[in-house]
Amino acid sequence: xxxxxxxxxxxxxxxxxxxxxxxxxxxxxxxxxxxxxxxxxxxxxxxxxxxxxxxxxxxxxxxxxxxxxxxxxxxxxxxxxxxxxxxxxxxxxxxxxxxxxxxxxxxxxxxxxxxxxxxxxxxxxxxxxxxxxxxxxxxxxxxxx
Numbered sequence: 001x002x003x004x005x006x007x008x009x010x011x012x013x014x015x016x017x018x019x020x021x022x023x024x025x026x027x028x029x030x031x032x033x034x035x036x037x038x039x040x041x042x043x044x045x046x047x048x049x050x051x052x053x054x055x056x057x058x059x060x061x062x063x064x065x066x067x068x069x070x071x072x073x074x075x076x077x078x079x080x081x082x083x084x085x086x087x088x089x090x091x092x093x094x095x096x097x098x099x100x101x102x103x104x105x106x107x108x109x110x111x112x113x114x115x116x117x118x119x120x121x122x123x124x125x126x127x128x129x130x131x132x133x134x135x136x137x138x139x140x141x142x143x144x145x
Contacts, residue, residue, distance in 0.1 A: 001025045003050050003135035007070045009119040010126040017117035019068030023050075024129050027105060028077030029098035030091055030142075037141040038101050042108035044139050045069065058135075062114065069109055072119035072127055073102045095122060 001023055008018035025045060029037075046063055053059035062069060075098060079087030093101065099121050109116045119125050 001045060001048075001050075001137045001139060002129065003132045004070075005130040005132045007127070007129035009070065009072055009117075010128070011120050011123045016120050016125075017070050017072075019070045019115070019117050021065065021132070022067030022115075023062050023069045024127075024131075025069060025071045026074040026077060027071055027102055028074050029093040029101040030078055031093055033093055033097075033101055033141065035101075035104055038104040038108055040141050041139060042105055042112065045109060046112045046114060048137065048139075050135050050137060063112075066115075068115040068117060070117045070119070071102070071106055071109070072125065073098065073121045 004019070004022060004024045006018075006020050007022075007024040008015050010016065023045065047061050049061050050058050051060040051062070051065045051067070075089060075092040076087070078089055078092035080089070080091060081087050092098070102121055106116055106118055119127070
């Protein structure tokens with residue numbers, strides 16, 4: 001997850017999702033992730049205080065700032081490069097499982113009242129972003145339970 005001044009996703013030259021200030025979320029679904037994982041992830045994304053308040057400290061959430069959230073599916077986050085020169089993706093969830101979890105996360109974030117834009121699942125995407133800070137946070141649901 002990155003705090004951004006702006007971000008957009010293009011597929012075949014067409015903008016399919018764009019936000020101004022907010023969060024760019026690269027979502028990787030792994031083997032063993034489930035609906036409980038998406039619910040936990042949604043709460044974390046919506047509530048993490050990564051935006052500066054009046055005191056200059058990170059005291060505000062994306063909710064507080066009324067920022068957007070751009071969710072981009074990215075199975076390559078599970079690339080394992082410990083052996084050889086080509087990443088292994090065996091720890092990534094199967095596409096049909098990953099798609100369901102991706103859609104569920106988007107649904108959860110929207111239900112929480114956030115302005116959510118998306119990339120396109122299994123598409124060749126061009127992601128453009130202006131990272132603010134830079135602030136990049138890794139959220140691993142296996143470490144949240």
